Amino acid sequence: MNEQHAAVTSNLSRARHPILRAFAILSLITSAGLLAACGSGERFTDEAARDGILLFGNGSEPKGLDPHLVTGVPENKIISALLEGLIAYHPTDDLQPEPGMAESWESNDDFSQWTFHLRDARWSNGDPVRASDFVYSWERMLTPELGAEYAEMLYILKGGEAFHQGRTDDFSTVGVKALDDRTLQVTLEGPAPYFLNMLKHYSWFPVNPRVVEAHGGMADRQSGWSTLENYVGNGPFVLDDWVTNQIIKVRKSPTYWDRDTVKLNGVNFYPVENVTTEETMFRGGRLHLTNTVTPDKIPVFLEKMPGEMMIEPYMGSYFYRINVTRKPFDDVRVRKALAYSIDKKLLVDKVTKGGQIPATGFVPPGLKGYETSDAAEFQPELARRLLAEAGYPGGRGFPDVEILINTNEAHRKIAEAMQAMWRTELGVEIGIYNQEWKVYLDSQSSLDYDLVRAGWIADYAYPSTFLDIFTTGNGNNDTGWSNPRYDALIARARTAATEEQRMAILQQAEAVLMEDMPIIPIYWYTRTYLKSPLIEGWHPKVLDNHPLKYVSLKAPPMPDAPPPAE
């Protein structure tokens, strides 16, 4: 018996009063619990690293694991461990195609027809992965009754849009064909040299047709195929356990074609939404990776644990949409004045603090062959002149307008900084109001706002993933802005003869967007998170897609190992 226990027991025997005795018993139980909980003293992360299990903070509970029905980032990370598309994520470069289910591929000269040669791969239930599985999966994605939210992604397939919109129910009219078990031919609506990059998105991933049919069929939104009991994948890991709001365990797949490359024995995904909890878990040795970090703590972590605080470029834009249908924003001079009067460098240095890049255009930098726009730089003098020309010299007479944000402290801080800069630079007073997420989305899509905060993350590494959204009638435009010249340029880019021409046309389109300024670019995203030094094979990626099959964990020294000899 240790000293602490002896003291408690002695107190217990002295306690004659029943209440005091009860207290003493309670203290004894509590101390015993605390001591029992101490365990061996080795950190969880070290123990897990020795077992080859990566402890992954994944943000939030996935809404499901069916690649055709989900749209979120937390889902993507788990699905990418369980399933593999034709093209996989490259370990270091998001712009490079990495062979996945397709061993090799070729295209015709104008990149409008592609042929993929599948490798000898198997599903986790032992079925061979066939070219027809992809045909089935893409038909499922485009079946209107399924209601797949990302179905539009497959409109690049010849006839895909017509099939999805019910203009034909004959799927053989869609440009995908299994020439044999291992050869898949894909015909597109037009030339698309970036098609390989698109294929990395999970909306193109295959599902096992036999399993889907056995659990409700192709068009069943509540199909049971993707539950813990029934999940069949073709990726490097298999689903092992799933406790809602608690943990999702995946373990190395014995049937994966490249299992020798997979170093990890498994990954435990923890859906921790509370950033403070996640950070405490990391610092307490319970996670190897966090999903994010509170912006205010970034400078502290950079100073105290620089090897663990990660700040990496991320292909996304943070911007404000402007409702151009309302006064005074129907005047382009007002929109430009607001855009030019924001000192974005000051904002990212003092407010967001996560190493974000001040946005001078909409499309983020880092895309091969695409020159970043500098049209939205900080030009306060020009901003004041434009506002005066629009009839509001020094901000006089500027109407009451407001910024709409969704309820989130980070968005409020940015909005307050913008508010202060507009007050200082232009003399205009702009209010802020917040709404809950779904209400905010509703207000934004129905143009019930003046200015609204927004963000856009690339689905694939190509400028069109950003620029397409501002075409007339696009459901994500949400500004009321429309310019036929812009629409024509975006359409022309789709049929450009060469890649250089396409990039030049897309740049012209962005210039038109910046000339009319229906948005105010603010910053280009970075990914900020905490990473254990035990992790190896994890590289900065602009789309944040880290193929887990290349990740490994360094085994820490045993807790009772003797110190190394000098």
Added chain:
Amino acid sequence: MFRFVAVRLVQGLLVLLAIYAVTFFLVAATPGSPFSTERAIRPEILAQIEAFYGYDKPVGERFVTSVSNALRGEFGPSAVYANRSVTDIIAESFPVSLKLGSLALGLALFLGIPVGIIAAVRQNSWLDYVPMSVSMAGICLPTFVMGPLLALVFGLIFELLPVAGWFGPEYVILPALTLGLYYAAYFARLTRGGMLEMLNQDWVRTARAKGVSESTIVWKHCLKGGLIPAITFLGPALAGIISGSFVVETIFQIPGLGQWFVKGALNRDDFLILGLTVLFAALIVVMNLLVDIVQVALNPRLKYE
């Protein structure tokens, strides 16, 4: 007694129906929908999804279908989480909240009631001032402060206990303490108040004058009556602990009902919101009924009728 329980049960059912109707129409009137997303869904896809969940029908028709399903114990599928019905979600997470709630309540009673009794018996001594000051601080300190504080001390500084998850007995300690200490403070103050009221009665003074021992006065004559305020609070406390542990469940990443309630509200998952609201309302109705019965048993001056 039987008539009393039957009447209260019928009243409870009517209350539940009213709560269901109010919640349903309030949720229906709120802007946004479970299917609105940051990336716009094409109208034809949205129409398919809405038809699948019955949102293509008028609100009145949806309400009738919803009530008839609820009366059969069916609250429908989650509109956001694939392959999960509201009943499954409740079945999975209610036992977790119940376990956490019961432990917290046990701790609250075990700590709060004795402290309250001692404080009353030793009124105006340090045994009164210290616990009552601490309990006042406990009431003022919200769980979202207490939780991270305990996590910081026991999880990070001493590395004694895990700070998140629900994987084993050691994971229960911090959340149960966070939740239990808060209610223990309430029980301590209520018990002290109840006991003081009893101890200051004229007949207690008479008993003392006649030489009845202090312990007999406290344990035999005053305890039953002195506990009534605490017992009255027991029903709402249990319902509150089970339904109101949102913050604690979020801080300690516990897969209980609280997290689902928050997710349901933020995602506008109408079916989930309705199912959980009815569950919590039913809990409160049942707990209040049980408390009424216990109160009458303890205080014969109250009648069932």
